[in-house]
Amino acid sequence: MGRWKPGARERLERAALELFVEVGFAETTVPHITARAGLTTRTFFRHFADKREVLFARDEEIPALIARLMADAPASFGPMLVIAQGLETVAATRFEGQLAYLRTRRGIIEADEGLRERELRKLSVLAEAIRQGFRDRGLDELSAVLAAQLAVTVFTVTLSRWLDQNGERPLSELVHETLRALGSITADPAEQPHLA
Amino acid sequence: MGRWKPGARERLERAALELFVEVGFAETTVPHITARAGLTTRTFFRHFADKREVLFARDEEIPALIARLMADAPASFGPMLVIAQGLETVAATRFEGQLAYLRTRRGIIEADEGLRERELRKLSVLAEAIRQGFRDRGLDELSAVLAAQLAVTVFTVTLSRWLDQNGERPLSELVHETLRALGSITADPAEQPHLA
DNA sequence: CAAAATGACGACACGTCGTGTCATGACATT
DNA sequence: AATGTCATGACACGACGTGTCGTCATTTTG
Numbered sequence: 001m002g003r004w005k006p007g008a009r010e011r012l013e014r015a016a017l018e019l020f021v022e023v024g025f026a027e028t029t030v031p032h033i034t035a036r037a038g039l040t041t042r043t044f045f046r047h048f049a050d051k052r053e054v055l056f057a058r059d060e061e062i063p064a065l066i067a068r069l070m071a072d073a074p075a076s077f078g079p080m081l082v083i084a085q086g087l088e089t090v091a092a093t094r095f096e097g098q099l100a101y102l103r104t105r106r107g108i109i110e111a112d113e114g115l116r117e118r119e120l121r122k123l124s125v126l127a128e129a130i131r132q133g134f135r136d137r138g139l140d141e142l143s144a145v146l147a148a149q150l151a152v153t154v155f156t157v158t159l160s161r162w163l164d165q166n167g168e169r170p171l172s173e174l175v176h177e178t179l180r181a182l183g184s185i186t187a188d189p190a191e192q193p194h195l196a
Numbered sequence: 197m198g199r200w201k202p203g204a205r206e207r208l209e210r211a212a213l214e215l216f217v218e219v220g221f222a223e224t225t226v227p228h229i230t231a232r233a234g235l236t237t238r239t240f241f242r243h244f245a246d247k248r249e250v251l252f253a254r255d256e257e258i259p260a261l262i263a264r265l266m267a268d269a270p271a272s273f274g275p276m277l278v279i280a281q282g283l284e285t286v287a288a289t290r291f292e293g294q295l296a297y298l299r300t301r302r303g304i305i306e307a308d309e310g311l312r313e314r315e316l317r318k319l320s321v322l323a324e325a326i327r328q329g330f331r332d333r334g335l336d337e338l339s340a341v342l343a344a345q346l347a348v349t350v351f352t353v354t355l356s357r358w359l360d361q362n363g364e365r366p367l368s369e370l371v372h373e374t375l376r377a378l379g380s381i382t383a384d385p386a387e388q389p390h391l392a
Numbered sequence: 393c394a395a396a397a398t399g400a401c402g403a404c405a406c407g408t409c410g411t412g413t414c415a416t417g418a419c420a421t422t
Numbered sequence: 423a424a425t426g427t428c429a430t431g432a433c434a435c436g437a438c439g440t441g442t443c444g445t446c447a448t449t450t451t452g
Binding site: 200203236239 | 396402
Binding site: 079080112113121123142149186 | 274275276277309312313314316317319320338339341342343345346349352357373374377378379380381382383384385
């Protein structure tokens with residue numbers, strides 16, 4: 001056999017997640033993780049840029065997936081339809097069946113300021129990918145930025161509600177519920193009321 | 197006079213901003229900042245939770261300001277109108293006249309991953325305050341979350357465009373431009389097209 | 393007026409984070 | 423068999439952020 005046991009990265013991720021649940025994220029040190037995984041501290045940082053990244057490494061390829069999805073959507077689809085359809089596809093392929101993991105992960109992230117920051121940064125990267133997707137679909141810059149932010153908002157709100165309800169209601173139903181509520185809000189005129 | 201020169205916090209902030217511009221955020225160390233301010237490292241962390249916080253301390257009271265603004269808005273105003281009016285007020289009182297500072301600050305933040313993360317976290321806190329404001333105005337939870345995210349999106353997009361154009365166009369004009377674009381996007385139906 | 397409480401800061405120690413650098417040994421290539 | 427590549431170990435190090443205690447001026451209190 002080799003000099004080292006294989007699957008170093010996987011062992012690191014598993015050890016880290018276990019410790020985050022057992023003793024909390026902040027209380028878990030990198031040496032603690034690597035000790036459990038049978039590796040050294042230096043090796044940890046070769047696989048993950050920092051301690052937080054363990055919880056986000058899995059989502060690395062999502063922006064690329066989104067880009068493909070948006071490029072494949074019919075050219076006749078407007079922004080909201082692209083969002084609705086794209087979100088349902090992502091939900092079906094990446095969330096369904098991951099309920100337990102996603103709830104555990106959310107619990108860890110919500111309990112730590114630094115993790116919340118990193119999560120928001122990842123969503124920002126996602127938004128940038130979506131923005132570029134809309135640009136490629138011909139939208140002007142302002143509309144593309146807004147549509148991308150809308151997409152991320154619908155995404156996070158819907159996912160959050162799905163987890164809240166323990167996955168009891170189907171994701172597609174929640175997506176449309178969110179989109180309907182969004183429509184109601186923006187249907188409200190932003191100009192001064194004439195009766196004022 | 198006292199044992200120490202007054203205005204320790206102000207001196208720290210000024211020294212930090214100067215150094216961020218001169219040598220970059222990551223390259224600036226806290227001892228470097230405190231040396232220029234004539235203080236010790238420990239004192240820095242008594243005034244700012246961490247190095248990044250220097251760039252965000254000024255915005256500390258914005259969520260409270262927003263809460264007041266939303267409570268004072270006429271009950272007849274719908275969400276979009278509250279957003280439009282509130283954003284114009286905040287813009288007029290906190291951004292006008294700060295163009296140079298805000299552009300410098302943006303440059304520093306955009307150049308550093310960690311600062312981007314912190315900025316997003318601050319916007320998240322802002323969104324939470326706005327969400328609560330909408331709840332207090334009687335909106336249901338889903339609508340309040342969505343409206344709050346919309347408000348933050350309109351806020352950041354508009355401010356970004358204002359800075360891009362060096363403040364040449366009035367903020368109120370840009371606010372309405374953003375809101376019009378948002379309306380165009382959401383007017384697009386999210387349901388399957390009937391002709392499909 | 394004197395004594396005690398308060399509050400800002402200095403000084404010091406410490407653990408963790410994250411990186412740079414070099415050595416090592418397994419595997420693949422030729 | 424020689425060589426290159428790559429993952430890891432081993433070690434050092436600067437920076438970050440915190441705990442703790444002492445100091446001294448200001449404020450409060452009796």
